[in-house]
Amino acid sequence: MSEFDLIRHHFSRIGSQRADVALGVGDDCALLRVPQGYELAASIDTLVAGVHFLSDCDPEGLGHKSLAVGLSDLAAVGAEPAWATLALTLPDADAAWLDAFSLGFDRLARSYGIALVGGDMTRGPLTITVQIQGLVPAATAILRRGARPGDLVCVSGTLGDAGLALRLLDAGEAVPEFLRERLERPTPRVELGLALRGTATAMIDLSDGLAADLGHILAASGVGAEIRLPDLPLSRSVRDRLAADPDWGLPLAAGDDYELCFCAPEQKHTQITALAERLGIRVQAIGRVQPETGLRCLLEDGSIWDPGRSGYDHFPDAS
Numbered sequence: 001m002s003e004f005d006l007i008r009h010h011f012s013r014i015g016s017q018r019a020d021v022a023l024g025v026g027d028d029c030a031l032l033r034v035p036q037g038y039e040l041a042a043s044i045d046t047l048v049a050g051v052h053f054l055s056d057c058d059p060e061g062l063g064h065k066s067l068a069v070g071l072s073d074l075a076a077v078g079a080e081p082a083w084a085t086l087a088l089t090l091p092d093a094d095a096a097w098l099d100a101f102s103l104g105f106d107r108l109a110r111s112y113g114i115a116l117v118g119g120d121m122t123r124g125p126l127t128i129t130v131q132i133q134g135l136v137p138a139a140t141a142i143l144r145r146g147a148r149p150g151d152l153v154c155v156s157g158t159l160g161d162a163g164l165a166l167r168l169l170d171a172g173e174a175v176p177e178f179l180r181e182r183l184e185r186p187t188p189r190v191e192l193g194l195a196l197r198g199t200a201t202a203m204i205d206l207s208d209g210l211a212a213d214l215g216h217i218l219a220a221s222g223v224g225a226e227i228r229l230p231d232l233p234l235s236r237s238v239r240d241r242l243a244a245d246p247d248w249g250l251p252l253a254a255g256d257d258y259e260l261c262f263c264a265p266e267q268k269h270t271q272i273t274a275l276a277e278r279l280g281i282r283v284q285a286i287g288r289v290q291p292e293t294g295l296r297c298l299l300e301d302g303s304i305w306d307p308g309r310s311g312y313d314h315f316p317d318a319s
């Protein structure tokens with residue numbers, strides 16, 4: 001198959017068919033219609049074999065995850081998913097791998113109404129870049145910079161599951177199915193992000209770990225926060241692990257959670273609980289925004305846990 005046959009065969013009809021796609025895959029550009037009164041939310045992420053995933057990992061899961069990380073960014077601003085482009089760098093054109101990869105990508109794209117409208121294919125070390133675009137009514141996107149002293153700090157889902165899966169894989173230990181799913185097929189919290197428009201004052205998705213990502217909200221908002229570690233939402237597996245080895249870095253800094261962290265005024269708490277219940281997504285208040293900058297993590301006895309270096313840094317030596 002030529003490069004063009006490969007593209008036509010694997011990537012010409014991926015995701016939803018959308019009326020706002022004037023022109024999709026096949027020309028030099030896609031042509032997309034942004035409705036009047038909306039802003040275009042755009043984000044891009046790259047996954048590199050050996051850095052973000054193991055080269056021999058399940059390609060269908062990889063197709064899912066490479067789109068899920070972008071959907072998580074849209075969720076974090078409260079944008080509705082619309083379009084994606086996909087740049088693939090492949091060591092070779094393995095048809096079975098491409099079939100599985102595109103299946104994982106396609107399933108997730110369809111379930112969120114995303115159309116794949118273009119991309120690129122090159123030969124080289126396995127690398128996947130997905131650009132994603134969504135729509136948000138003008139001036140309603142939830143940014144990192146809106147947190148106010150007194151706001152509650154909330155998180156969705158459970159923290160540290162993907163991190164624990166990776167630690168078990170690294171140690172050559174068996175990985176329970178639930179943890180493997182959390183690592184390989186994260187569920188982007190798109191519905192929650194949309195439902196929090198007009199309620200959350202600030203929001204971010206958790207890719208690098210709560211300590212680092214909440215830190216970005218606090219820095220952008222010029223505030224600080226106190227969170228209670230015993231209130232962190234944890235799965236049974238992570239809870240058991242912490243009981244054996246109280247390393248709070250697992251839920252706070254291992255990363256790859258793809259949950260949402262947001263701030264909201266206390267009087268919205270009942271409304272948040274109701275919307276979380278309606279969506280069937282766990283949401284937990286874990287602390288409070290304070291005027292003094294910095295993040296303070298309180299242990300059971302009220303003492304402060306020192307996070308040390310938190311969050312994954314690709315360029316730790318850069319100054």
Ligand code: ADP
Binds near residue numbers: 087088116
């Ligand atoms: P150009 O050289 O003009 O950039 P390409 O030959 O790279 O065009 O791609 C041809 C068409 O196929 C374009 O519309 C492009 O967006 C699309 N395309 C290429 N690779 C992919 C891919 N992996 N997924 C979806 N569409 C793709």
Ligand code: MG
Binds near residue numbers: 119120121
């Ligand atoms: Mg090209």
